[in-house]
Every structure is written in structure tokens, then in C-alpha cells.
Amino acid sequence: MDYPWIIKQLALAAVGTIVGYAIGKLAKKTLKNNEEKKQDGEQIDCHIALMINSSLKMGKGKVAAQCGHSVVALMKQTRKVSPHLYEACARGACRMQLYAVDSSDDFKRLKVAANQLSLTNYVVADAGRTQIASGSLTVLGVGPASADVIKQIVAGLPTYK
Numbered sequence: 001m002d003y004p005w006i007i008k009q010l011a012l013a014a015v016g017t018i019v020g021y022a023i024g025k026l027a028k029k030t031l032k033n034n035e036e037k038k039q040d041g042e043q044i045d046c047h048i049a050l051m052i053n054s055s056l057k058m059g060k061g062k063v064a065a066q067c068g069h070s071v072v073a074l075m076k077q078t079r080k081v082s083p084h085l086y087e088a089c090a091r092g093a094c095r096m097q098l099y100a101v102d103s104s105d106d107f108k109r110l111k112v113a114a115n116q117l118s119l120t121n122y123v124v125a126d127a128g129r130t131q132i133a134s135g136s137l138t139v140l141g142v143g144p145a146s147a148d149v150i151k152q153i154v155a156g157l158p159t160y161k
Contacts, residue, residue, distance in 0.1 A: 044085070044088040045148075046085065046093050046095065046144045046145075046146075047094065047095050047143055047147050047150045048071065048089075048094055048095070048096045048141060048143035048144050049096075049097050049099060049141070049143055049153060050067050050071070050097070050098050050099070050139055050140070050142075051098075051100075051106075051107065051139065051140040051141075051142070051154070051157065052067070052099070052139055052160045053101055053102075053107065053136070053138050053139070054100040054102060054160065055103055056132050056136055056138060058131055058132060062130065063138075066126070066139040067098070067141075069124045070123075070124050070139045070141030071096070073122040073141065074120055074121075074122050074141045074144070075089060075090070077120045077122065078120055081120065088144075089144050094143075095147075097154070097159070099154050099157040099159055099160055100158050100159070100161070101140070101157065104136075107123060107137050107140045110153060111123060111140060113152075114142045114153055117153070119145050119149065119153070120142070120144070121140065121143075122140070122141045123137055123139070123140050123141075124137070124138045124140075124141075125137055125138070
């Protein structure tokens with residue numbers, strides 16, 4: 001039997017266990033500090049509305065990807081305009097709601113309404129590599145903004161199912 005090999009393996013396992021334990025403790029402490037900051041900080045009314053073009057009959061994965069594109073674009077814009085709001089959203093203070101829209105014409109109407117209220121908004125046009133035609137308008141994202149302002153845009157829209 002090769003005892004030095006076994007001893008090396010046990011030593012590596014012990015070091016790995018100690019390092020893992022230390023990282024876990026540090027992560028737990030960091031999470032606890034972040035939670036305390038959230039409780040001590042002010043409450044921010046932060047909502048994002050994602051309006052999905054239901055006439056395109058996209059699969060669930062496609063819808064999720066298109067919503068992701070919209071949220072990323074909204075957050076990039078928000079970071080430039082309102083760093084405080086961006087930080088709140090990045091910490092998870094922002095709620096997202098999904099709504100169904102029947103056509104691209106509805107997107108255009110809703111985008112005009114968002115622009116009139118000076119809301120950050122972004123329309124995702126698909127590249128056409130998978131399920132739907134190139135240039136199809138898939139998702140309109142609006143926000144982040146307060147719930148009351150978002151309600152002005154989405155009034156009468158059904159939730160996405």
C-alpha cells in the first residue's frame with residue numbers, strides 16, 4: 001500500500017473542507033449584512049411591466065429569453081439615468097409583471113404612452129433564427145417605475161399565461 005498517497009489525499013480533503021467551511025461562513029455573513037441593509041434602507045416602489053406579443057405563439061423558453069433581453073436593456077438604460085433606482089433593482093427590490101398584448105400595433109401604442117410619461121422602455125425585435133420571423137416585435141418592457149405609473153400603461157391588459 002502507498003501510504004504517502006493516502007495521506008496526501010486526506011490532507012487535501014481536510015484543506016478543502018476547511019476552505020469550504022470558511023467560504024460558507026463568509027457568504028452567510030455577507031448575506032446577513034445585505035439583509036440588514038435592506039431592512040434599514042428605505043422602501044422603493046419599483047416595478048417593471050413586460051408586455052408579451054401573444055399573437056406570435058412563442059414557446060415558454062423563447063418568451064423567457066425575450067423577456068430577459070428586455071430586462072437587461074431596461075436596466076442598462078436605468079443605470080445611466082437613475083443609479084439609485086438601478087441599485088435598488090439590482091438588489092431585488094423590483095417586481096416584474098407579465099402582460100399579454102395582441103399585436104405589434106398595440107406595442108406601438110403602449111410605447112408612445114410610455115414615452116409620454118417619460119418612462120424607460122424597450123421593444124425587443126427578434127433576430128429570426130429560431131421560432132419566429134426576423135424583426136417580429138416580441139416583448140415591450142417598461143420601467144422600472146412606481147406601481148401607480150405602471151398601472152397607467154397596463155390598464156386593461158390581461159396578465160400573460
